[in-house]
Amino acid sequence: MRWFAEHRVIWVLPSGERRPGRIAIALPEAGVAPNGDAYFQCRYVVEPCFPVQGFGRASDTMQALMDALRLVGTEVFVLLEQGVRAVYYDEADDPDGSTLLLLMTLGPMIRKPGDSFGVADPEGKIAALTSRLAGTRKAR
């Protein structure tokens, strides 16, 4: 996997346990669908909580990257909603304050599962995707 953007964090679980982790995004990759159509997909990971993922078939590299940026935001939202916090250093003693930095980094890409990202979604496909993402996710 050719990761080109990374961010190291230490996840603080509700129990107080700390686990080193990483959020990373890979270069968009080209693929070919069963029907022969070319597409792009951008994989991402929120370690060690969630495995490497890549959703959707984008028509170009920008769309693939935007999908990944959004889905990372949804995965982080799922973690935060479970009470997980993030610090940047072992000795950091203010998990909530440090988490604000992560929220600021992801900014508008922090999305509630089921949110269609503020765009028209008449068939509910985007909302279904983010809901499915949340439904299959339980922090390990």
Place this chain on the structure above:
Amino acid sequence: MPMKPETDWIAEHPIIWVLANGERLHGRLALGRPFEVEGARDEWRFRALYAVEPFHLPQGFGQFVSTMEALYFAARLLGRCVFELLASGVRAARHPDGDPEEGAALLLALLGPLIRDDGDLRGVADPSGRLADIEALAAKILRRDG
């Protein structure tokens, strides 16, 4: 870690801008691979370039502690540039004879939450209002430097 990112675009989106007078211009949205700023001496040393061509040639802003922070910030700046274009009446098409309004809607769908009101936290719990304060500050910085 690349030090000369000028040609290292990792995400691109060709586009045809449709000006208010109907003129069509070929352009491109692009995000570059984050790189280490030459001469940076502390942990705040990463930056990513973005381009909204032909209106905004490749540029970058700020220095960040990780490549991911740099990438997200560049994406937000790109979104702001597109927002300002659309707000000024410019529209977009994917094809030379494409419908401008339909193309603009597709562009909004592509960038989604990057096209938004400042200070909108999209449902993240913020009982103390601290996140909103930070978001407002970030928006101010984006307006000033974007």
